[in-house]
Amino acid sequence: MEHIISVTVENKFGVLSRVAGLFSGRGFNIESLSVAPTLDPSMSQMTIVTSGDERIIEQIVKQLNKLIDVIKVVDLNETEFVSRETAIIKVHTKDQDRAEALRIVDIFRANVIDSTPTTYTIEVSGDPKKIEAIINLLQPLGIKDLVRTGRVAVAREPVRSAAVQAKKVARE
Amino acid sequence: MKLTGAEIFIECLKREGVKTVFALPGGVVLKIFDTLHQQKDVEVILTRHEQGAGHMAEGYAKATGKAGVCLVTSGPGMTNVITALADAYMDSVPLVCFSGQVPTNLIGNDAFQEADNVGLSRPCTKYNFLVKDVNDLAGTIKEAFYIATTGRPGPVLVDIPKDVSMAKAEFTYPNAVSIRGYNPTYDGNKWQIKQAAEAIMKAKKPILYVGGGVVFSGASQELLELAEMTQIPVDMTLMGLGAFPGEHSLSMGMLGMHGTYQANMAMHYSDLVIAIGARFDDRVTGKVSEFCPHAKVIHVDIDPTSIRKNIHVDIPIVGDCKTVLRELNQILRATVNGEQKDLRKPWWDQLREWQQAHPLTYQQEQDGPIKPQQVVKRLYELTKDRDPIVATDVGQHQMWAAQYFKLAKPNRWLTSGGLGTMGFGFPAAMGAQAAFRDRLVLCIAGDGSVQMNMQEMATAVVSKLPVKIIILNNGFHGMVRQWQDLFYEGRYASSYLDTTPDFVKLAEAYGAVGLRVKKVGDLDAVLKEAIATDKPVIVDVPTYPYENCYPMIPAGGCNHEMILEDPPELKKKQSGATKVTPEDKDTVLTA
Ligand SMILES: Cc1cc2nc3c(=O)[nH]c(=O)nc-3n(C[C@H](O)[C@H](O)[C@H](O)COP(=O)(O)OP(=O)(O)OC[C@H]3O[C@@H](n4cnc5c(N)ncnc54)[C@H](O)[C@@H]3O)c2cc1C
Ligand SMILES: Cc1ncc(C[n+]2csc(CCOP(=O)(O)OP(=O)(O)O)c2C)c(N)n1
Ligand SMILES: [Mg+2]
Numbered sequence: 001m002e003h004i005i006s007v008t009v010e011n012k013f014g015v016l017s018r019v020a021g022l023f024s025g026r027g028f029n030i031e032s033l034s035v036a037p038t039l040d041p042s043m044s045q046m047t048i049v050t051s052g053d054e055r056i057i058e059q060i061v062k063q064l065n066k067l068i069d070v071i072k073v074v075d076l077n078e079t080e081f082v083s084r085e086t087a088i089i090k091v092h093t094k095d096q097d098r099a100e101a102l103r104i105v106d107i108f109r110a111n112v113i114d115s116t117p118t119t120y121t122i123e124v125s126g127d128p129k130k131i132e133a134i135i136n137l138l139q140p141l142g143i144k145d146l147v148r149t150g151r152v153a154v155a156r157e158p159v160r161s162a163a164v165q166a167k168k169v170a171r172e
Numbered sequence: 173m174k175l176t177g178a179e180i181f182i183e184c185l186k187r188e189g190v191k192t193v194f195a196l197p198g199g200v201v202l203k204i205f206d207t208l209h210q211q212k213d214v215e216v217i218l219t220r221h222e223q224g225a226g227h228m229a230e231g232y233a234k235a236t237g238k239a240g241v242c243l244v245t246s247g248p249g250m251t252n253v254i255t256a257l258a259d260a261y262m263d264s265v266p267l268v269c270f271s272g273q274v275p276t277n278l279i280g281n282d283a284f285q286e287a288d289n290v291g292l293s294r295p296c297t298k299y300n301f302l303v304k305d306v307n308d309l310a311g312t313i314k315e316a317f318y319i320a321t322t323g324r325p326g327p328v329l330v331d332i333p334k335d336v337s338m339a340k341a342e343f344t345y346p347n348a349v350s351i352r353g354y355n356p357t358y359d360g361n362k363w364q365i366k367q368a369a370e371a372i373m374k375a376k377k378p379i380l381y382v383g384g385g386v387v388f389s390g391a392s393q394e395l396l397e398l399a400e401m402t403q404i405p406v407d408m409t410l411m412g413l414g415a416f417p418g419e420h421s422l423s424m425g426m427l428g429m430h431g432t433y434q435a436n437m438a439m440h441y442s443d444l445v446i447a448i449g450a451r452f453d454d455r456v457t458g459k460v461s462e463f464c465p466h467a468k469v470i471h472v473d474i475d476p477t478s479i480r481k482n483i484h485v486d487i488p489i490v491g492d493c494k495t496v497l498r499e500l501n502q503i504l505r506a507t508v509n510g511e512q513k514d515l516r517k518p519w520w521d522q523l524r525e526w527q528q529a530h531p532l533t534y535q536q537e538q539d540g541p542i543k544p545q546q547v548v549k550r551l552y553e554l555t556k557d558r559d560p561i562v563a564t565d566v567g568q569h570q571m572w573a574a575q576y577f578k579l580a581k582p583n584r585w586l587t588s589g590g591l592g593t594m595g596f597g598f599p600a601a602m603g604a605q606a607a608f609r610d611r612l613v614l615c616i617a618g619d620g621s622v623q624m625n626m627q628e629m630a631t632a633v634v635s636k637l638p639v640k641i642i643i644l645n646n647g648f649h650g651m652v653r654q655w656q657d658l659f660y661e662g663r664y665a666s667s668y669l670d671t672t673p674d675f676v677k678l679a680e681a682y683g684a685v686g687l688r689v690k691k692v693g694d695l696d697a698v699l700k701e702a703i704a705t706d707k708p709v710i711v712d713v714p715t716y717p718y719e720n721c722y723p724m725i726p727a728g729g730c731n732h733e734m735i736l737e738d739p740p741e742l743k744k745k746q747s748g749a750t751k752v753t754p755e756d757k758d759t760v761l762t763a
Pocket of ligand 3: 620644648650
């Protein structure tokens with residue numbers, strides 16, 4: 001099963017290779033990995049998407065915790081979480097395809113971030129299903145280039161009572 | 173006052189109580205060697221190969237319980253020490269290895285003798301550091317020793333570029349270390365410990381399965397109390413030998429692939445396995461799906477990744493053996509009464525029956541070829557009063573040493589278990605001898621393995637480390653030959669060693685003493701002579717080449733399905749072979 005693991009690490013050189021080495025050395029699978037500094041610049045946040053049965057995930061979490069540069073590990077599947085991925089897609093667009101591309105962009109609330117007479121560069125973010133869907137739709141036009149960030153995710157803040165939740169929803 | 177990096181290095185070693193460094197110089201560490209040369213607090217033992225330096229540091233660490241230290245140069249010095257780091261990593265040996273690095277401004281330039289030391293050692297160290305600024309050196313060394321010796325011990329590398337060893341900085345040594353991502357758990361969860369105590373009270377067929385963790389933790393006394401109080405039998409892993417007295421009536425001996433019959437049967441039929449500082453290695457579990465099918469499992473280990481890695485655990489306790497056992501004993505002291513003895517009487521009847529049915533055996537004929545087991549047995553009997561430290565290499569001789577050398581105390585057993593590194597024994601023995609100059613240190617070696625670090629004989633002679641090497645010389649990579657006889661229809665692909673050097677002359681060539689046992693009758697006299705010699709000694713003991721080590725659980729086999737003796741076809745072949753020497757190296761033995 002797919003798991004999203006959020007890992008807080010020391011922001012120093014070599015840490016990424018320790019984490020990557022752990023996965024490759026033990027034959028664990030990495031589907032995607034994203035890293036960036038946190039608010040506290042001495043730490044970085046990694047979001048790792050991986051998969052495996054319960055025993056493997058337990059080992060992955062324990063092995064990550066064992067790394068000295070790892071400060072905190074959270075298996076987000078154990079809580080509620082929200083996750084997003086961004087893709088940047090360059091598509092061939094000529095003549096009537098240009099209008100079609102813009103329609104798709106609109107439907108997916110994506111943005112055109114660069115444009116030439118024969119291409120659009122489109123930025124889209126959302127959950128992986130949404131990204132897959134837009135890619136499928138754009139494919140017939142001809143995708144020239146595609147980059148994806150991999151997922152980032154965060155645990156949902158636990159909500160104390162139904163009333164509080166209702167208020168929050170109302171606000172949103 | 174400002175000190176150079178090299179001076180800071182030495183000051184740090186002194187603060188850590190390091191008396192001995194195993195080392196071999198080279199360009200980028202010359203400043204450090206030069207500084208070491210001008211002081212007397214830290215002794216430098218110059219080895220002949222960096223692998224030797226690494227294993228010596230391991231032997232030192234295993235015998236003393238403190239971190240062993242080695243120092244090597246960049247490039248080839250570093251690659252040479254990798255085997256020892258990997259060995260220490262697998263066997264959780266506390267080690268701090270210092271490597272030289274090219275000057276910081278050249279790192280990444282493919283400079284002369286440059287290697288990515290941190291990258292090379294990453295998968296085989298607990299942690300590693302590249303020190304880029306002399307101001308960070310003291311703090312880094314403090315952290316290195318702290319990481320190497322706390323929690324689950326292991327090797328740590330500190331890579332020091334040449335310019336850092338020469339630059340100057342104000343020296344202050346931190347008193348304490350705090351690393352936010354590293355906080356080993358020593359105290360076990362109290363509730364879990366209570367659960368464990370309850371399970372122990374109820375069990376009808378309990379077994380203690382104890383490993384290297386008991387040795388690292390110094391928990392032998394607590395283990396003894398637990399076992400005696402509850403009358404639970406004790407199985408030891410290869411790495412746990414000495415954690416519990418081998419001659420104790422509760423000791424079942426070693427378990428696993430070449431463990432005793434009773435030790436393995438006890439595991440298989442037990443209803444409660446109490447694993448303490450042992451990691452359920454595949455040489456112990458055999459076929460995982462049929463491992464201890466009737467048992468509940470309690471697992472005490474300081475490293476959470478050891479727990480549930482290979483097998484299901486019912487009562488996991490993350491913590492230090494000593495701390496957890498103390499707590500457990502305290503609970504049990506209040507509850508254990510005569511009833512457990514009655515409850516477990518049938519279990520003990522069964523255990524004694526197993527013990528009597530298939531004890532360790534071998535046949536030594538009076539004027540027949542010398543049996544390797546006989547050598548180990550006599551060596552044990554002749555030296556046990558001197559409380560020796562025993563190192564081994566890897567192979568059949570290692571297993572016979574494990575079976576027949578019944579150690580009474582921990583930190584006397586130096587063997588390579590996890591990596592199974594041939595060539596480990598002799599340098600490890602030297603490391604222990606360097607720590608305890610007056611103790612008797614033995615190395616039970618194979619004729620194949622011993623050739624892998626023979627060069628260190630020069631170190632032993634020069635540095636006056638009077639290790640006694642006893643070579644069980646069977647002319648074979650015996651362990652390989654055994655597998656070939658059992659699983660490859662007796663085709664001896666590259667297991668026959670053909671000509672080995674004359675080990676007696678070899679010892680003499682180095683300035684050591686060489687002795688040979690020509691017949692069984694001479695065994696005691698020659699061993700005694702070796703023990704009485706105050707120089708390094710090689711005792712060459714030509715042994716029966718076709719002896720196999722039993723019991724044996726074939727890899728992936730089930731623990732209660734042991735091979736106890738040579739299968740009939742093999743016996744037939746060998747009865748003819750006793751008089752023949754293995755001349756026909758590629759052929760099957762013929763009757
Ligand atoms: C040729 C050959 C044959 C072999 N045959 C056998 C065999 O028949 N039987 C056998 O047992 N082995 C055998 N081995 C060795 C085997 O490969 C393993 O090395 C061994 O079984 C591991 O021992 P262990 O479980 O005690 O673990 P170790 O490697 O000693 O690990 C110690 C465990 O204790 C934990 N620990 C460390 N410190 C503490 C502490 N303070 N408190 C609590 N826990 C701690 C660690 O986290 C780790 O899990 C053989 C090896 C070779 C080379
Ligand atoms: C460095 C290394 N290479 C290869 C092996 C595989 N191996 C395991 S035991 C063995 C034979 C050891 O022969 P010897 O030292 O003579 O011991 P014996 O089994 O004959 O007692 C070999 C080659 C190993 N363990 N280590
Ligand atoms: Mg041999």
